[in-house]
Amino acid sequence: MTNEKVDDQEGALEHLLKQLIPGIAGLLVMVLGFYFLWFSSAKVSHDSGDWGTLGDYFGGLMNPVISFATLLVAYAVWKQQRKELRQTKEALEDQAQTAEWQRKEQRFFDCLTVYQRLVDAQISTGTVDSRSTAEQGREALFVRAKIAINTGEVHRLTSPAISRSIGHTPAQPIPTLVEIRRALPHELRKRISLTKSDAYCRGVLATLLTCENVLGDAKDRFLPLLREQLTQEELSLLALFLLFAPDSDRYWGVAERTHLFANLDTEGVLQLSKEHLPVSCFERS
Numbered sequence: 160m161t162n163e164k165v166d167d168q169e170g171a172l173e174h175l176l177k178q179l180i181p182g183i184a185g186l187l188v189m190v191l192g193f194y195f196l197w198f199s200s201a202k203v204s205h206d207s208g209d210w211g212t213l214g215d216y217f218g219g220l221m222n223p224v225i226s227f228a229t230l231l232v233a234y235a236v237w238k239q240q241r242k243e244l245r246q247t248k249e250a251l252e253d254q255a256q257t258a259e260w261q262r263k264e265q266r267f268f269d270c271l272t273v274y275q276r277l278v279d280a281q282i283s284t285g286t287v288d289s290r291s292t293a294e295q296g297r298e299a300l301f302v303r304a305k306i307a308i309n310t311g312e313v314h315r316l317t318s319p320a321i322s323r324s325i326g327h328t329p330a331q332p333i334p335t336l337v338e339i340r341r342a343l344p345h346e347l348r349k350r351i352s353l354t355k356s357d358a359y360c361r362g363v364l365a366t367l368l369t370c371e372n373v374l375g376d377a378k379d380r381f382l383p384l385l386r387e388q389l390t391q392e393e394l395s396l397l398a399l400f401l402l403f404a405p406d407s408d409r410y411w412g413v414a415e416r417t418h419l420f421a422n423l424d425t426e427g428v429l430q431l432s433k434e435h436l437p438v439s440c441f442e443r444s
Contacts, residue, residue: 317427
């Protein structure tokens with residue numbers, strides 16, 4: 160509760176007391192005045208019983224007034240305390256919501272850190288002009304994606320998909336996912352270096368799944384931020400993993416819910432993915 164609210168409440172109670180006290184005092188003066196005016200001709204009594212009667216007179220008149228005023232003050236105090244309790248409860252709820260939101264933010268940034276470490280850990284080696292080369296991080300993923308997409312085996316799978324996507328009469332029917340995976344078995348994936356990205360793909364998809372679980376209702380705000388970190392090459396590798404890896408089906412759910420491939424536009428990979436992966440993977444949230 161802010162100091163301004165406290166001052167307002169104290170001011171309201173003080174205003175009530177300032178109205179009651181003069182009113183009671185004025186009533187007391189009126190009672191005394193009426194008594195002395197009415198009994199001004201009477202002599203002062205030396206009998207204690209008469210003085211007791213005078214006390215009963217004043218008590219009988221003033222006690223109900225004072226009791227009523229006390230009740231008003233008690234009611235005002237109770238009302239103020241109730242309002243303070245409600246405001247305190249609201250403040251605590253706001254603090255709890257803020258703390259929960261900060262906790263979710265921290266968990267998201269932890270997931271983002273895990274993703275960044277996955278990227279930084281990627282290394283791609285090769286030979287150029289008899290010299291050994293090594294790329295790291297996103298550059299390594301870039302090299303792997305380019306090699307995979309331009310490989311004859313992957314190209315033969317994606318080219319018909321491109322033809323079908325632009326309205327050409329398909330030279331052959333759309334293959335099933337089983338046929339695609341049979342055409343690109345593990346040993347062939349290993350030979351064209353696709354399996355080198357399997358650990359990275361599993362790590363990214365597992366990170367997305369963890370984000371879903373820990374963020375709860377805040378996932379719709381945070382997950383797009385993580386998704387935006389993925390480059391076209393990373394998205395291509397993830398799509399090829401989901402298409403070709405036999406054990407990748409368990410990750411399809413998280414790809415659907417996070418709309419993982421909403422930004423994918425790599426020709427060939429996009430068309431082939433749309434033929435086999437759930438349509439919600441490509442929806443923009």
